[in-house]
Amino acid sequence: MQIVTSKEMQQLDQYTIETIGMKEELLMENAGRAAADEIHKMHSEAHTAVIFAGKGNNGGDGFVIGRNLSSLGWNVSVYLLAAEDALSGGALYHKNLYCACGLPMTAGTGIPEPDSPEEGVIYIDAMLGTGIHGELKEPFYSTARWLNSVKAPVTAVDIPTGVPANEEELPETAVMADTTVVLEAPTLSTYLYPARHYYGEIRTVSIGVPRISWETLNQKRQTWEAGDAAKSLPERTQESHKGDNGKGLLIAGAYNMPGAPAIASNACLRSGIGLLTTSVPESALTAVASHVLEATYFPLAETKNGQVADLQHTPFPWASMDGVAAGSGLGRTDSTKVLTRRLLTETQIPLVLDADGLYFLPELEEEMTNRESPLILTPHPGEMGRLTGLSPKEINAERFTVSRNYAREFGCYVVLKGPNTIITTPEGRQYVSTSGSSALAKGGSGDALTGIVLAMMLQAPTVEQGVCNAVYIHGLAAEMATAEGASDYSFTASNLIDYLPKAIAFIQSQKK
Template sequence: MRLITVENMRELERLAFEGGLSYEKMMQNAGTGLAKIIHTKYGRTESKSIIGLVGSGNNGGDVLVALSYLLGHGWKCSALLVKDRVNDPLVNQFISLGGEMTQTDVLDNAKNLHALLDDKAIILDGVIGTGISLPLRQEVAQFLAKIKTHLGGQIIVAVDCPSGIDCDTGEAAPEVLPARLTVCMEAVKAGLLRLPAFSLCGQILVAPIGVPARLAAKKSESFVIDESWVAELLPVRKADGHKKYFGTVVVVGGCTNYLGAPLFAGTGAYRAGAGLVTMAVPRIVQLTTAVNLPECTWFILDDENGVISEDAATLILEPMKSASCLVVGPGIGREETTRRFLSRWLLQQETGKKNNSFGFVPKTESNSKSITAFPPIVMDADALRWLAEQPNWAENKNLRLVVTPHVGEMAVLTELAPEEIQANRERVASEYAQKWGHVVVLKGALTVVAAPTRQIAIVPVANSALAKAGSGDALSGIIAAFIAQGMAPFEAACAGAWIHARAGEKVAEVQGNEYSLLVRELLNMLPQVFAELNKNTA
């Protein structure tokens, strides 16, 4: 589903009009598409009754077209005019087909209004559209407020957006009717993927209005990740594939204070299809967690008091030889010796400390200078804070990164205030993806994935169940598994973020709350998410 600003949507419609698609035809396409979605989703309900709240603009026209279509498919349809539509052929058509039309004077009598709404299964909200600014005009606010006080469990379907939402900023008037379903015309309006608007939209679907795809692509490089997009993108599982064919993920991290983080990343990688996962960790991590993931192979790194030591910078070269993708950072900590390890390994910096390693690969000059390029790296957690300390790190051509910060880590990387980042998530993620030349996954409610090529994708999930320690570690492993199986980093990040979010949603649905999720439960839900995706492609 494409994501578009209100201004760009107007421009898109203008270009389509100049190309021969009339505004009348666009409205006919929009209303018909809206009706088909309603009929598909709710047409089997016992009470196929619907009332449309018909405003004076294009949204109102879409509602009338939709109602006329539904009349021909066995629905009982009514329309409540917010404002008179004088000599409107859509009104005449609706009435001629047997639709019931009511004027707004019914609002003056609470009993009559209750009777009008009470027997309706669905309320179709087409009062005002995407071009409004807040606050609402008094008469519109009063109309919505009266409707809101007489709701009694009806399904509300919003046309393009719930009336009273600023479709650029995501701000919402207090009178907004919370929708169970929002059907956007041609593309999702950008503000709907911001809070509080998102929480008022319910499920978001798109009805095409006939705009040629080549025009739509010119006006929007942003999109909303959905199930069908992810399903089509998943790596093919060849029947004769072996474990090396499906890639090797090496997880580098862990310390005595964060024993579980590498385990979550490794489990995420296996659950997402990696053929082999190697855990490069301090011995204390292996001793305490290996029993929980016996499928892994283990590579023990030199440590000092349970944290990865600088001396491990040579040892890590051995497992890296076979890595299709690296995960660097889960549970790695911020100790000085670990930071020196990262500098020597990833930036090939000499720190002046003598190497005393007794590991598998003795330290030599050729070892430290032989790396010309790394496999792709998914970087998370305290490795990001180390990265922020490195001057000009983005200029290092040996590194191909997917950085996965939450807002706090993004603030450290960019030196922007968390409040500024949160208020401009898509812009900040895209700006720095382009500046750094690496994929950015800005985690949180409505996770943003941005590519250096200006592409922006948003995961349409805002669920507090995912706000748990270890959740991001699991995500890093999922993304790495997809890269290891041959997906491009941006697509892998998009698919991984969506699947991770969907698993969190499903756990919360099963548990009936957003309090109780544990990350291991999220990981154990991944097979069900993949099963759903497989059905989508069957």
């Protein structure tokens, strides 16, 4: 599913109407009918819809929804928050059609107060669409506040009134919808917090925009879902052997952090890698090996104070590997900086850097730029802030823009973790994982993702698909665990690993 900015959605509509020749009234009819059908399916217990409409296209959609719900047996009424003569184009056409059907409408700029019982009633927000910016003005401000006070369900059409479509600051007041029926494609804010809270449950419906219109729109942003993962997860054949499924090296851990390499290694093994070598400090080897039986090990010598010794000359076995991951629990020492530089300059295979492996990258930007083999970075907002010089708040406000700019500048893949993790390629293509759960907000979740990325990128047809699959499966495993009763309070990364086989089996079941 494509993800658009408000400007891109306008361009899509404009091309469809002006170049292809699909009338605006028809496109609006398609949108309103699809939304009405979805609302009817969601609220089979309801019998009355009170629709708040603005003067623009979103209001026009509201009139179509009202007319179609009426045909399905609903009682409907529309409050037009504008003078009737303020409408034009498709909105005017569908307002007239609605009224010609003898359906009730009240028009004016005053604040409406519907006198309807709340039981069996839903309120539909069709006031303002994706092109609105800034603070709400009257009567929309007061109407939004009123809608937020009602106990009956509120469904927004395309976007809740007041919520910006793009990477913009939320206004003081916006409609807090229980459900949003997104028309054709979600906008950026659908996947940004705190804006995401205002959408409620999201249902996306097609409104019949021709494929050629999408092909002319130069945007490279889409969701990554179970079907996408199923298409790119390779089948295991009867004659395959362990060497066919990837040979990976994981460099992680310290004497006081043996859990990170254990979690990452187990996640990697459960994600299907054929052979894994885990490199940890000697003092952590026993602890890690007792929890990870299937890996082989490359121990690292240490000094008396527990620091890894002489990483400048350690003969790592990466020449015989298909991919390498490093960073989890390494510590922010000079040894880690030496290792990171060597990984960037000496390896000619895909490289995943996470956690402490990201820490020294601001000092190694030339090495990053000159690297030719794939580089995958998996920062959370705080780590992305260190890479870019921005605060976590600034990162979260512009997650799409910041990650795309960084990936393009340094020619790397950026996996910006968080709710709806964003994966960005060196060319600027972006994918939003639709899986995930609040249960992932725990120490160790990122270590697990590192291991999954290492395994998946060595098995998928491309690194791009493998990284996207890893992020999706990571989130899906958490979803499955909580769906089966696991509490997001007590959920741990070890629990996540236990659910990876179920998540992968589900993806396999989706293959067609």
